Amino acid sequence: MGSRPEAVAPPEIFYDDDTARKYTSNSRNIQIQTSMTERALELLNLPKDGVPKLLLDIGCGSGLSGEVITESGHHWVGLDIAPSMLDIALDREVEGDLLLGDMGQGLGLRFGMFDGAIGISTIQWLCNADKSFHNPHLRLKAFFTSLYKCLTNGARAVFQVYPENDDQRELLSSPAMKAGFSGGIVVDYKDSPKKRKEYLFLVCGQEVPLPLPEGRTEDNDDSGSETNKTVHVLDRRRPWKIQKNNKSEKGREWIKRKKEQMRRRGDDVPPDTKYTGRKRKNHF
Amino acid sequence: MGLLTHNMLSSNIRGVVNGFPLRIEAVKVVEKNVEMNTDFLKNMFEKIDWKAFVEASISMGYTELPKEADSSLLDSDDFLNRFHHALLELHLEEGALVCPETRRRFPVSKGIPHMLLHEDEV
Numbered sequence A: 001m002g003s004r005p006e007a008v009a010p011p012e013i014f015y016d017d018d019t020a021r022k023y024t025s026n027s028r029n030i031q032i033q034t035s036m037t038e039r040a041l042e043l044l045n046l047p048k049d050g051v052p053k054l055l056l057d058i059g060c061g062s063g064l065s066g067e068v069i070t071e072s073g074h075h076w077v078g079l080d081i082a083p084s085m086l087d088i089a090l091d092r093e094v095e096g097d098l099l100l101g102d103m104g105q106g107l108g109l110r111f112g113m114f115d116g117a118i119g120i121s122t123i124q125w126l127c128n129a130d131k132s133f134h135n136p137h138l139r140l141k142a143f144f145t146s147l148y149k150c151l152t153n154g155a156r157a158v159f160q161v162y163p164e165n166d167d168q169r170e171l172l173s174s175p176a177m178k179a180g181f182s183g184g185i186v187v188d189y190k191d192s193p194k195k196r197k198e199y200l201f202l203v204c205g206q207e208v209p210l211p212l213p214e215g216r217t218e219d220n221d222d223s224g225s226e227t228n229k230t231v232h233v234l235d236r237r238r239p240w241k242i243q244k245n246n247k248s249e250k251g252r253e254w255i256k257r258k259k260e261q262m263r264r265r266g267d268d269v270p271p272d273t274k275y276t277g278r279k280r281k282n283h284f
Numbered sequence B: 001m002g003l004l005t006h007n008m009l010s011s012n013i014r015g016v017v018n019g020f021p022l023r024i025e026a027v028k029v030v031e032k033n034v035e036m037n038t039d040f041l042k043n044m045f046e047k048i049d050w051k052a053f054v055e056a057s058i059s060m061g062y063t064e065l066p067k068e069a070d071s072s073l074l075d076s077d078d079f080l081n082r083f084h085h086a087l088l089e090l091h092l093e094e095g096a097l098v099c100p101e102t103r104r105r106f107p108v109s110k111g112i113p114h115m116l117l118h119e120d121e122v
């Protein structure tokens, strides 16, 4: 699509009737938005109990993302700032309830109501100051704080984003961490400039941060399973630092912890001595 | 906008302490057909603020809900039908939502509440 839309004009102006119509009828765009929404829903990892859940679609636009939610059997409420996009959503008779509003003003939603939230190609708009009185930091803070509040405990929020650089990744994720979320950025197809996609993955009210889901690659195309492999892990106290993966470094502390665990299980374990976990010389 | 959404919405104008529930001014109400799912209704029953829900349904012209409800009612098909109808099938098409504290009106047009705040309300 060339230059970044958010650099051109404020969203409610950029998405005028004409752009909104083109956006929603372009088959390539439909396909991309659909597949990113499917991936976001997979990352939400909702209980597969057959009971419809209530989801939020932030920046729902003309309903391309919402329709994927409907197809997967869930209810949704969509919020968008661009009237022309919402008009097309009405024309298309989407199932979700629509709200005209600005996520940067904070969500006026009650406590603990939603089972999850997604936002597809939308929150990077908050990095811009479209009005003289806009402050991206404050707007992101208002957004994430109110989002945290309206989600149920343990719920997830997944935002597909197109960050311009690391500064923008930090700008987006640090207010989320400050609002109480844990999580990080999941990168799919990180080695392919064309297919590469990033998702800000957030978990609400989890004391111990979950391991971050594995990013997709050409080899694991269909695995959405959660594994221990981390891409970037953030936590509340150290926002936006790539955490060291200590698992491979099985030092003295690790061995002592393991031994303690085994003792608790009743296993016969040698006592800890000054030799425990000591580096061995390379003997030939 | 349906009453499920109405039950989640509150006014977030700066300084407002209790922006819930927004009072409904109904000009036009429409009905949509939505497939009923009992498990969904049961989950939602836990989250719904019943008093606000009953008031909202009355302002939309529907008066078939009991004033008070506890979860034992969820065994009754008759109750579930009414609950389902009011929660998901009644939609405010034209009208307004009014902030209970400031009386600020949020217009609803073509079924969409306009929740954008003015600069001095943020």
Ligand SMILES: C[S@@+](CC[C@H](N)C(=O)[O-])C[C@H]1O[C@@H](n2cnc3c(N)ncnc32)[C@H](O)[C@@H]1O
Residues within 6 Å of the ligand: A011, A012, A015, A033, A058, A059, A060, A061, A062, A063, A064, A065, A079, A080, A081, A082, A085, A101, A102, A103, A104, A119, A120, A121, A122, A125, A126
């Ligand atoms: C690229 S479209 C994505 C629409 C939809 N999620 C999809 O997948 O097709 C981005 C949307 O974000 C909306 N948006 C941008 N800034 C917003 C804000 N501050 N509040 C609410 N919506 C916003 C735009 O109006 C636009 O509809």
